[in-house]
Structures are given as structure tokens and as C-alpha cells.
Amino acid sequence: MRILVVGAGATGGYFGARLAEAGRDVTFLVRPARAEALAARGLRVLSPVGDLTIDAPQTVTADRLAAAGPFDLVLLSAKAYDLDGALADVAPAVGPGTAVLPILNGMRHLDRLDAAFGADKVLGGTCSIVATLTTAGEIRQMTELHTLTYGERDGSRSERVAAIEAQMDGVRFQARASDKVLLEMWEKWVFLATLAGATTLMRGAIGDIAAAPGGKAFIEGLLDECQAVAVANGYGSREKVLAGARKILTTEGSAMTASMLRDIEGSARIEADHIVGDLIERGRAEGVETPLLARVLTHLKTYENRRAREAA
Ligand SMILES: NC(=O)C1=CN([C@@H]2O[C@H](COP(=O)(O)OP(=O)(O)OC[C@H]3O[C@@H](n4cnc5c(N)ncnc54)[C@H](OP(=O)(O)O)[C@@H]3O)[C@@H](O)[C@H]2O)C=CC1
Numbered sequence: 001m002r003i004l005v006v007g008a009g010a011t012g013g014y015f016g017a018r019l020a021e022a023g024r025d026v027t028f029l030v031r032p033a034r035a036e037a038l039a040a041r042g043l044r045v046l047s048p049v050g051d052l053t054i055d056a057p058q059t060v061t062a063d064r065l066a067a068a069g070p071f072d073l074v075l076l077s078a079k080a081y082d083l084d085g086a087l088a089d090v091a092p093a094v095g096p097g098t099a100v101l102p103i104l105n106g107m108r109h110l111d112r113l114d115a116a117f118g119a120d121k122v123l124g125g126t127c128s129i130v131a132t133l134t135t136a137g138e139i140r141q142m143t144e145l146h147t148l149t150y151g152e153r154d155g156s157r158s159e160r161v162a163a164i165e166a167q168m169d170g171v172r173f174q175a176r177a178s179d180k181v182l183l184e185m186w187e188k189w190v191f192l193a194t195l196a197g198a199t200t201l202m203r204g205a206i207g208d209i210a211a212a213p214g215g216k217a218f219i220e221g222l223l224d225e226c227q228a229v230a231v232a233n234g235y236g237s238r239e240k241v242l243a244g245a246r247k248i249l250t251t252e253g254s255a256m257t258a259s260m261l262r263d264i265e266g267s268a269r270i271e272a273d274h275i276v277g278d279l280i281e282r283g284r285a286e287g288v289e290t291p292l293l294a295r296v297l298t299h300l301k302t303y304e305n306r307r308a309r310e311a312a
Pocket residue numbers: 006007008009010011012029030031034077078079080082085086087089103104105127128129130131132133259271
């Protein structure tokens with residue numbers, strides 16, 4: 001199976017490197033600067049599960065992609081704000097038999113992918129990992145968590161899902177085919193929007209917030225709002241999943257933060273509309289009030305406005 005990973009950043013670089021480590025046929029679609037860096041220094045992953053360097057990763061830039069022909073699987077790992085460019089760039093790699101597997105947080109990208117390639121090509125997918133692309137171009141995985149979940153959005157067990165399962169066999173991360181992938185994407189979104197909302201607004205880790213007056217109540221209020229939106233949209237988190245999320249998100253002493261907080265601390269772009277704005281909109285469409293999420297969005301958009309003003 002020919003696998004094209006779009007982006008060699010924190011998630012794409014990590015899962016792509018692990019697939020290459022297991023001997024899979026992996027090519028990274030990268031932009032010219034990243035192509036040069038990978039050619040010069042290889043793809044380096046620093047991980048508590050085991051460091052890894054792919055010395056000469058196969059890469060391709062958009063201008064040469066048509067010559068590479070269609071791929072069997074496209075693993076899409078660009079950030080939401082880069083989605084339009086990434087979809088235009090990857091188009092030549094998507095043929096009649098290509099499966100497109102996005103691992104972005106949130107849900108809205110699915111509509112964009114359906115419009116670009118046709119819904120029949122697009123799988124559901126989500127990943128759980130705490131990772132970052134360092135300024136030196138390495139992928140740094142911060143905890144042992146590394147799960148990739150994928151599946152047909154209608155829940156069926158198709159031949160292509162079985163083929164992907166075979167590719168995932170023996171890789172050094174947890175890979176799982178799901179017959180409830182849309183629900184799992186929503187469950188991840190409910191968790192992530194709460195984590196990102198709380199840790200960015202309060203500028204601290206979960207444990208810092210939990211130890212502050214009103215901190216736990218704030219986090220729980222945010223979680224309840226996110227869950228109410230999910231329920232109204234038909235994808236409320238399962239009881240056990242929600243209870244697990246509540247526990248993780250209110251644990252005293254926890255150093256957990258969201259990648260969005262790390263992005264803000266690095267003055268990088270963030271997925272405010274994709275992760276928080278879209279949740280608010282989907283709530284509003286179903287008559288669900290989300291005042292805490294609204295404050296989170298005000299904060300995130302303030303950050304974006306300031307960042308844009310200072311860059312001008
Ligand atoms: N980091 C984490 O811990 C987690 C992140 N996520 C989610 O995963 C998604 C990806 O995030 P993450 O991996 O952290 O992001 P990164 O910014 O680390 O990586 C994204 C990469 O995509 C590349 N890219 C963007 N557009 C193109 C293009 N047109 N062609 C080729 N490459 C492109 C960027 O390349 P360039 O270097 O050229 O800009 C960048 O390196 C997000 O939705 C995020 O919310 C989910 C779970 C955990």
C-alpha cells in the first residue's frame with residue numbers, strides 16, 4: 001500500500017515515521033523548506049516510547065506530486081487553517097481508489113474533504129498524542145500516548161479498512177479500526193475543546209486550574225457545555241467516556257495541557273474557529289447555549305487579532 005502523509009509536523013511526522021519504521025511505503029507531502037530540512041537531517045522523533053530517526057524519508061513537494069501518481073491512502077495531518085492549501089496540493093494524489101484519512105481535531109474538515117474529493121473517499125479518523133514540532137524540526141512526543149483510530153463513517157467494515165488494518169499491524173503505536181468513528185471523533189472533540197478552552201484561558205495545566213478557587217467548577221461547566229452540543233447533534237459522549245474525561249480534566253497535580261496552549265506559548269497560529277467556533281455554531285443551530293465557550297472564543301480571537309496586528 002502506498003501511503004502519502006500530508007505534513008511532517010507533530011502528528012503526521014510521528015505516525016508517518018512509525019509507519020516507515022515498520023517498513024511501510026510512506027511518502028511525506030511537504031513544503032519546500034521542510035523537504036530541505038528532512039533531506040539534510042532526516043526525520044527525527046524523540047519519544048518516551050523510543051527515539052527514532054528515518055535518515056532519508058521519502059518526500060514529495062506539491063509541484064512533483066502528479067508525477068508520483070495516485071496513492072492508496074492519504075493521511076491528512078495539516079492544521080485546520082492550512083486545510084484549503086493542503087487539499088489543493090494533495091489533489092493529484094487522490095485517484096478513484098484512494099482513501100483519505102484525516103486526523104485533525106474537530107469535525108468541520110469532513111465537509112471540506114467531502115466537497116473536494118467526494119464523500120466515498122473520506123474516512124473518519126482521530127489521533128491521541130501529545131507531541132510538538134520543535135524549532136529544530138524534530139518531533140517531540142511528550143507522553144507515551146499514541147493512538148490512531150480510523151474507520152468508515154457509516155460504521156461498516158470495508159475492504160479498505162481491512163487493508164489499512166493490515167498496514168497497521170506491528171507498528172509501534174496503538175492503531176484501531178472503529179465502527180463508531182464519528183462518535184469517537186465527537187468524543188475527542190468534547191474532551192479537547194474543554195482541555196484547550198480551559199488551559200488556554202487560564203494559561204496553566206489542568207492541575208494548576210484544578211487547584212485554583214472555582215477551577216474545577218469552571219472546567220466541569222465547560223465540559224458540560226461541550227457535551228450538551230454533542231448530545232444535541234446526536235453524538236453525545238458515552239457515559240464511561242464522559243466520566244473518564246471528567247476525571248482526567250479535573251485531576252489535581254496534572255501537568256496536562258492542550259497543543260493549543262503550546263501553540264499560543266510559541267506565538268503560533270491556532271485552530272480557534274475549527275475547535276471552538278464550530279462547536280458554538282453547532283450548539284446555536286440546535287438551540288444550545290454555550291456562554292463559557294463563547295468567552296473562550298473571545299479570548300482565542302483576541303490572541304489571533306493581537307498576533308495579526310503585531311505581525312503587520
Ligand atoms: N500536536 C498534538 O499533540 C496533536 C494535534 N492534533 C491535531 O492534529 C492536527 C495537526 O496538528 P499538528 O500535527 O500538531 O500540526 P503541526 O503544525 O505540527 O504539523 C502540521 C504540518 O502540516 C504541514 N502542512 C500544512 N499545509 C501543508 C501543505 N499544503 N503541504 C504540505 N504540508 C503542509 C505543515 O508544514 P510546514 O512546516 O510547511 O508549515 C506542518 O508541518 C491538528 O488538527 C491538531 O489539532 C491532534 C492530537 C494531538
